[in-house]
Amino acid sequence: MEEEDSPFLIGTLVSGDSFVDREWPRKHLRTNFRSGINTILISPRRWGKSSLIRQVSVDMSRDKDVRFAFVDLFHVRTEQEFLERTTEAVIKALGKTMDQRMADVKEFVRGVVPQISFGVDPLSEFSLKLNLPEGRRDMQDLLDLPERMARAKKVRLVLCIDEFQNIAMLPDPVGFQKVLRASWQHHKAVCHVIYGSKRHMMMDLFNKQSMPFYRFGDVMFLDKIRREDWVPFIQKRFASRKKNITADVCDFMAERMQDHSYHVQLLGHAAWLRTTGRICTKAIVERGLQDLLNQHDALYHRLVDDLTTPQLNYLRALLNGVERFTTMETIRRFSLGSSAHVKRITNALENKEVLDFVGKKTEWIDPLFKIWLEERFWGGRLRMI
Ligand SMILES: Nc1ncnc2c1ncn2[C@@H]1O[C@H](COP(=O)(O)OP(=O)(O)OP(=O)(O)O)[C@@H](O)[C@H]1O
Ligand SMILES: [Mg+2]
Incomplete structure (x- = not known):
């Protein structure tokens, strides 16, 4: 079969058909x-x-x-x-x-x-x-x-x-x-x-x-692109190369990447590379995601080396669903020091471009790094605390 170019664009400015x-x-x-x-x-x-x-x-x-x-x-x-x-x-x-x-x-x-x-x-x-x-x-x-x-x-x-x-x-x-x-x-x-x-x-x-x-x-x-816009976009990109993907799988793809523009396109590309037949399934998207995690492994290890233990503890707390970080209970449970420390930690994580605090919401600058921490760095130990 002839090899086709990818319908997803990463890293370049997008417009026209590649633009949601x-x-x-x-x-x-x-x-x-x-x-x-x-x-x-x-x-x-x-x-x-x-x-x-x-x-x-x-x-x-x-x-x-x-x-x-x-x-x-x-x-x-x-x-x-x-x-x-x-x-x-x-x-x-x-x-x-x-x-x-x-x-x-x-x-x-x-x-x-x-x-x-x-x-x-x-x-x-x-x-x-x-x-x-x-x-x-x-x-x-x-x-x-x-x-x-x-x-x-x-x-x-x-x-x-x-x-x-x-x-x-x-x-x-x-x-x-x-x-x-x-x-x-x-x-x-x-x-x-x-x-x-x-x-x-x-x-x-x-x-x-x-x-x-x-x-x-x-x-x-600028807000993130909405899920309901990503789904038809991803479907159309696959269709442009005569491949099928269901709305559910597109939803899964965007959801895994938290609707982040660059990373949805990145995962789209990784899944595209893995789609050898006519249909892109959820299992294929997951395999594409694992490829991306493999590719980024060394980079993310270096990123973690650059974080202090309290900063990592904060990220771990975040992944455990903690919303209020300055309560005595959270500070003790995740060894965050004190509420003054928490402020310093969030400033550092923002400066290091790991997190961004948009209003009351915390955004991961790199949603793939989040998945890597959850699934590879901490894995089964994430929720042991
Ligand atoms: N409207 C869009 N539709 C589809 N993909 C998009 C869209 N906007 C951005 N992207 C994807 O996100 C990537 C980054 O886009 P862009 O460089 O415009 O972002 P930016 O906010 O200017 O980034 P930076 O903060 O690094 O300057 C693009 O290469 C593309 O893959
Ligand atoms: Mg820019």
């Missing part, structure tokens, strides 16, 4: 962007923020007077790099051809002599180096460049800034945020979309009165 609808947040975002409302989008890691914004940009590709520029702050460590990546993204978004971009750089980048380099494909690989003189005096012009260009070209520019929490890594984070906010709040043709996954850091940036970006825009918390 998310109809409501899409509509909400489209309305915000058309209305020029600055938007902050927050969710734990790998729930699908970047894919969602990309999908909305696809949704709006017919709006002739709206353009999207994408900036990723993941590797940005200096103010200069911030400006370079932003300027680059805006020039790319507003100029279709290489000649147009060169002309735009000439016309709109003032005060500094830019170095431009093109990659193998000049339309997708285009980078800019700005030799900024010391200090922030010359920055203003570059900070206003998105607005100047959008106005000149009579378009609304949606400036999408991913991994925004990395702004905290710049040498003078608050000072730079003040400069940014002062400039951005005058922008009329630019709509800013800011997203990131470190919920606490993002909330501090946007919800603390003392911070420059306090009340900068509409703060949206």
Whole structure:
């Protein structure tokens, strides 16, 4: 039999057929962007923020007077790099051809002599180096460049800034945020979309009165994709390769991965690899899951080595169904020290990206790690305490 490619996508941004609808947040975002409302989008890691914004940009590709520029702050460590990546993204978004971009750089980048380099494909690989003189005096012009260009070209520019929490890594984070906010709040043709996954850091940036970006825009918390949306999606993905899977088995797949976007796709892929016949059964999904646990074994052992005993005790208590961690009974039963210790433990588990505390709910950042702890690390000993 001929080997087919997998109908599941992992790790890349998804859109089109690979994208579960998310109809409501899409509509909400489209309305915000058309209305020029600055938007902050927050969710734990790998729930699908970047894919969602990309999908909305696809949704709006017919709006002739709206353009999207994408900036990723993941590797940005200096103010200069911030400006370079932003300027680059805006020039790319507003100029279709290489000649147009060169002309735009000439016309709109003032005060500094830019170095431009093109990659193998000049339309997708285009980078800019700005030799900024010391200090922030010359920055203003570059900070206003998105607005100047959008106005000149009579378009609304949606400036999408991913991994925004990395702004905290710049040498003078608050000072730079003040400069940014002062400039951005005058922008009329630019709509800013800011997203990131470190919920606490993002909330501090946007919800603390003392911070420059306090009340900068509409703060949206992205939910998980709902089970009733996952089930038909998984069925369709299998059907696209002429294989069957029942709704019950799809439900089981999403449930095992706690409806986590990345991990449902990951398990879908693992189950797909194991489906040699026409039908994917529950036993096959379970086998796919065991494959994933095998693959991650070494990684998870290392993760556990990095946790302290009280942190592991907390996770064990959580897996035992404990909801109130600061009661005397729980503290004693799971050796958590004291209620002050509990706070320290939860902070550490959040910083180490093991858990995220969303309202009253505790979310596992990696649902596969949860299963590994339950089934392999503690196994039969989990509930012995
Ligand atoms: N709407 C969706 N439908 C189906 N799968 C999705 C969807 N959104 C995300 N995914 C899956 O989750 C993975 C992670 O998505 P994405 O990179 O968009 O998340 P993110 O929240 O931006 O992650 P990070 O916090 O790491 O930046 C994708 O590679 C894809 O497998
Ligand atoms: Mg992302």
